Amino acid sequence: MNINKYILSHCAISKNAVYKNGQKIFEKAAANPLDFLHSTYEHFNLNYPKFYKMDGLSKLGLLASDILLAGESIIKDIRPQGIGIVLSNTNSSLDMDIKYLQSLQDFASPALFVYTLPNIVIGEVCIRNGFKGENAFFIFEDFNAAFIEQYVSHLLNNNLLQICICGWVEFLKDNYKVVLYLAGKTGGPSVKLFTKETMDSIFNNEAL
Amino acid sequence: MTDVFVVSDSVISPLGSTSADNFMQLERSISGVRRHDNSAISPQPFYAALFTGDNFASDNPYTKFEQLLIASIKDALQNTDIVTSDEKTILIISSTKGNIGLLETEGYNHALEKRISLNTSANMVASHLNFINKPLVVCHACISGLLAIITALRLIKSGIYENAVIAGADVITKFILSGFQSFQALSPGICKPFDAERDGINLGEGAATVIVSSNKRYANNIKLRSGSVNNDANHISGPSRTGEELCLVIDKALTEAGVSAAEIDFISAHGTATIYNDEMEAQAIALAGLQNSPVNSMKAYFGHTLGAAGLLESAMTIQSMQRNTVLPSLGFTNIGVTKPINICNTLMHMSLDNCLKTASGFGGCNAAVVFSK
Numbered sequence: 001m002n003i004n005k006y007i008l009s010h011c012a013i014s015k016n017a018v019y020k021n022g023q024k025i026f027e028k029a030a031a032n033p034l035d036f037l038h039s040t041y042e043h044f045n046l047n048y049p050k051f052y053k054m055d056g057l058s059k060l061g062l063l064a065s066d067i068l069l070a071g072e073s074i075i076k077d078i079r080p081q082g083i084g085i086v087l088s089n090t091n092s093s094l095d096m097d098i099k100y101l102q103s104l105q106d107f108a109s110p111a112l113f114v115y116t117l118p119n120i121v122i123g124e125v126c127i128r129n130g131f132k133g134e135n136a137f138f139i140f141e142d143f144n145a146a147f148i149e150q151y152v153s154h155l156l157n158n159n160l161l162q163i164c165i166c167g168w169v170e171f172l173k174d175n176y177k178v179v180l181y182l183a184g185k186t187g188g189p190s191v192k193l194f195t196k197e198t199m200d201s202i203f204n205n206e207a208l
Numbered sequence: 209m210t211d212v213f214v215v216s217d218s219v220i221s222p223l224g225s226t227s228a229d230n231f232m233q234l235e236r237s238i239s240g241v242r243r244h245d246n247s248a249i250s251p252q253p254f255y256a257a258l259f260t261g262d263n264f265a266s267d268n269p270y271t272k273f274e275q276l277l278i279a280s281i282k283d284a285l286q287n288t289d290i291v292t293s294d295e296k297t298i299l300i301i302s303s304t305k306g307n308i309g310l311l312e313t314e315g316y317n318h319a320l321e322k323r324i325s326l327n328t329s330a331n332m333v334a335s336h337l338n339f340i341n342k343p344l345v346v347c348h349a350c351i352s353g354l355l356a357i358i359t360a361l362r363l364i365k366s367g368i369y370e371n372a373v374i375a376g377a378d379v380i381t382k383f384i385l386s387g388f389q390s391f392q393a394l395s396p397g398i399c400k401p402f403d404a405e406r407d408g409i410n411l412g413e414g415a416a417t418v419i420v421s422s423n424k425r426y427a428n429n430i431k432l433r434s435g436s437v438n439n440d441a442n443h444i445s446g447p448s449r450t451g452e453e454l455c456l457v458i459d460k461a462l463t464e465a466g467v468s469a470a471e472i473d474f475i476s477a478h479g480t481a482t483i484y485n486d487e488m489e490a491q492a493i494a495l496a497g498l499q500n501s502p503v504n505s506m507k508a509y510f511g512h513t514l515g516a517a518g519l520l521e522s523a524m525t526i527q528s529m530q531r532n533t534v535l536p537s538l539g540f541t542n543i544g545v546t547k548p549i550n551i552c553n554t555l556m557h558m559s560l561d562n563c564l565k566t567a568s569g570f571g572g573c574n575a576a577v578v579f580s581k
Contacts, residue, residue, distance in 0.1 A: 081438065081456060090325060092347055097308060097383070098316050104386055113387035114445045114570055117304060119348045123571030126439040132453055134437050135573050136355055139326045139345035147344070154362045160436075160460075172321070 005156050005194035006187030007202075008163075011068035013040070013060060014177040014208040020067055022202070033176045037063060044070075053111065054124060055096040056171040061087070061121035062128060064178040065165055069129070072182060074163065082162035084133035085122045086152055088140050089170040092118045121169055133161050143168045143179070143203050145196035152183050153194070168203065179203050210365050212433075213426035214418060214579070217523035218284035220276060221414035221510050222257050226283055231527045234509050234535050235555060241398045241410045241511050249382045250389070255397055257412035257511035258380055270332065271307050276377040276415035277333045284417035285337075289425070290371050292339045298369045299343040301330040302356035302376030303515035309381040339373075350478070350569030351437065352376060353518020354577050357418060358435030364422050371423070377415035378514040385411060391445070393482055401479035401505035401537055402486050402551045404544030409480045412511020416520035430529055433562075433578040434464035440572035447484050447568060451491030454574040458496045458566065461576040467562045469497035472578075474534050476525045476565045479505020480512055481539070485568065490545035498564070502552040508538035518567050518575070525579060529560045 012019040016036050018026040026043050030036035037059045041051055046066055051059060065085075069075055075083065096115040103112055114120060119137040126132065134155055138147070148166050155161040167180040179202060183194045192198050217227050222240040224230040233240075240257035244250075264272040281299075290297060306326045314320050322328060330343040346356040353376045360372035378384075388394050388411060395408035420432050438457045440448040448454070462469060475498060477489050486505075493499060506521050513520050528534060534556040543551060565577045 080441065085439075090327060091321065092326060094311075094321065094324065097311060100387070101311055101383060104382070108386040108390035110387070110390040110445070113390055116383075116387065117347070117349045117570055119569075119571045119573060120444055123439065123444045123573070126441040126572060127444070130441050132439050132441050132456070135348065135439050135571075136346070136359070136437065137348045139330075139347050141325075141327045141331075150366065150368060151359070151362065154366050 002157060003185060005153060005183055005185060007192040007194050007198060008074065008182040008184045008187065009068055009072060010179065010181045010202050011064045012179045012208050013064050018067060033174060048128060055115035056176065057093060057095060057118065057169060058115065058121040058124045060171050060176055060178045061169045062124050064180045065125045068165065068180045068182055074184065078162045080130050080132035082133055083131040084135060084155060084161040084164045085125055085131065086136045086148065086164055086166040087122060087169050088138040088144065088148065089118060089168060090139065090141055091170060091172045092139055095172045145199040145203065148199065149194065149196045156183065156185055177208060210422050211431055212361055212364050212420050212422055213429040213431055214526055215290060215421050215426050215429065216284045216288050216419045217526050218280045218417040219414065219520050219523045220280045222259050227523050227527050231524060234524065237536065237538055239398055239509050239538060240412065241508065250385050254385065254394060255410050256380055257410060259413050273307050273377055273379050274329050274333055277301065277375050278336055280415035280417045281337055281373060281375045284419050288419060290373065290419055292337050295340060296370035297339065298341050298363060298372050299334050299339045300346060300356045300360055300372055300374045301326065301333065301343055302346045302352040302519060303378055304347065304349060304352055305378055305384055308383045309379060312381055312383055349571050349573060350514060350517060351567045351573045351575040352515040354435065354565065354567045354575035355437055357432065357518065357522060357577055358437060358575065360420055361432055361435050364420065371421040373417065373419050374519060375415065375417040376516040376519040378413065378516055380411050380413050395481060398539055399481035399508050400539035401481040401507050402543065402545055403540045404542040406481040406483065406486060406544055408482055409507060410511035412513045414510055414513040414516045414520050416516050416523050418519055418522055430526055431580045433580045434461045435575065435577040436460035436464065437573065437575045442572055444572060445570055447488035451488045451495055454489065454492035454566065454568060455495040457574045458492065458564065458576045461578050465578040465580065467578060467580065471562050472498055472501045472564050473560045474528065474563045475501050475503040476521050476563065477503050477505050478567045479507050481507055487545050490547040490549050493549045494547035499547065499549050502534050502550050502556065504535055504537035504552045522565050522577065525563050525565050529563055529579060529581065532560050533557055
């Protein structure tokens with residue numbers, strides 16, 4: 001069954017700036033990506049100490065999902081199994097892979113090894129919010145809005161999910177970019193439709 | 209609703225180079241797991257199921273990981289009518305760490321960043337085998353193989369493709385082995401899933417392929433009926449204590465398949481032989497009302513083949529169904545989980561009409577797939 005799907009909100013973090021629904025809401029010069037993510041965490045008073053033990057990819061995804069969901073009261077009315085997360089990137093967990101391999105010269109740390117999988121960011125966001133629905137992590141050369149639209153639409157059309165956080169989260173060395181979309185089934189004329197064209201135009205905003 | 213049929217399957221492991229070869233070894237209770245003394249991978253001896261010898265030429269433009277994928281896909285395509293260059297055919301690749309070995313041998317640089325990406329491998333494999341659609345890559349810890357199968361099912365049911373070639377592989381290197389050692393998760397011998405004396409997992413290398421299609425010419429084949437994925441939302445490296453979420457994902461898969469718990473003839477569990485995983489799975493299986501269905505784990509035969517595991521164990525499940533044969537859960541003697549589930553310890557011949565395959569992984573993910581006749 002094909003029904004209208006909407007982008008209820010979107011959030012992007014890249015190049016030392018945070019955007020919510022297209023508006024820049026925070027910006028700060030930083031010496032490196034992790035410094036910027038820590039500044040963002042403090043600026044938004046996220047109060048989630050587990051944040052500090054995460055790798056860069058998970059920190060980035062967690063911050064973006066928190067900002068994405070802020071004020072989205074619809075989430076509270078949906079049971080945990082109805083909320084899913086479908087993410088993608090191109091370099092998997094390579095940033096942490098490099099760090100884990102370097103650490104092996106001293107000793108192998110399980111606290112680092114566990115982050116050498118890209119889907120851990122999904123697990124962290126699920127734990128943070130109690131979300132228990134569908135999960136998937138795909139690897140693409142570039143953001144593949146057409147596939148994300150197909151896959152997430154199948155989940156929403158078939159009532160496998162009521163709402164889905166989807167998009168792109170990439171963190172490698174000095175480069176990072178996350179663009180998350182909150183896709184749902186309720187909206188109105190003023191809400192953007194969940195289509196690949198809309199996702200692409202948000203993703204390709206040249207400020208990002 | 210579109211039906212999706214299994215066209216063929218392939219398993220390449222240290223035990224054999226086709227699904228049939230592997231199944232024959234399993235029927236004889238032969239394990240591919242053995243002791244290895246290889247200081248390049250581990251300072252201590254360890255038990256794993258690894259390819260040995262020089263089967264993988266180093267002057268080949270394809271890495272061992274890619275050679276395994278190509279060999280398995282070619283084997284699965286043999287004697288089928290599936291045309292890789294058909295625009296209705298999609299290739300889906302499943303792996304956790306792919307070519308991570310290159311990072312160990314070459315170190316990080318910009319060229320390596322491109323070469324090591326799972327996209328690069330997937331594109332090379334697709335191009336070698338003349339697929340015209342861009343391949344998809346699933347990278348989702350130990351449920352990768354099942355998630356790749358579920359993705360294929362959904363793409364076909366949505367009418368986007370007619371055929372999917374789903375292939376997974378992982379290669380065991382120092383990177384992976386040291387990580388599991390750091391969790392103190394490895395067994396000092398051949399692993400014993402669900403047993404009272406289980407003491408951890410074995411890792412394994414392998415590649416597996418399952419080809420599925422909605423083409424009615426395969427209508428007499430085993431059906432891929434349903435699949436579901438969810439998250440524990442509990443811990444990134446430890447399973448749920450209650451098994452409630454794995455139970456929910458099983459329930460969803462059964463409901464989508466239109467099959468009741470009483471109709472499940474056999475369960476191919478994840479069965480890693482760690483204390484907590486097997487306990488969680490037993491809780492989930494009992495909670496789902498499946499305590500009487502015969503259960504096995506294939507980890508003592510193949511080790512944990514990571515991104516290949518869901519596909520490899522699905523292929524063996526399909527072979528079981530075709531032969532109406534349930535394989536014993538190697539390494540199992542006495543029940544070591546608190547729920548009295550039915551772990552199979554002898555070879556059984558029985559009618560297998562509906563089978564369940566489950567997996568769980570780091571990040572708190574669970575997946576379940578139902579195959580039916």
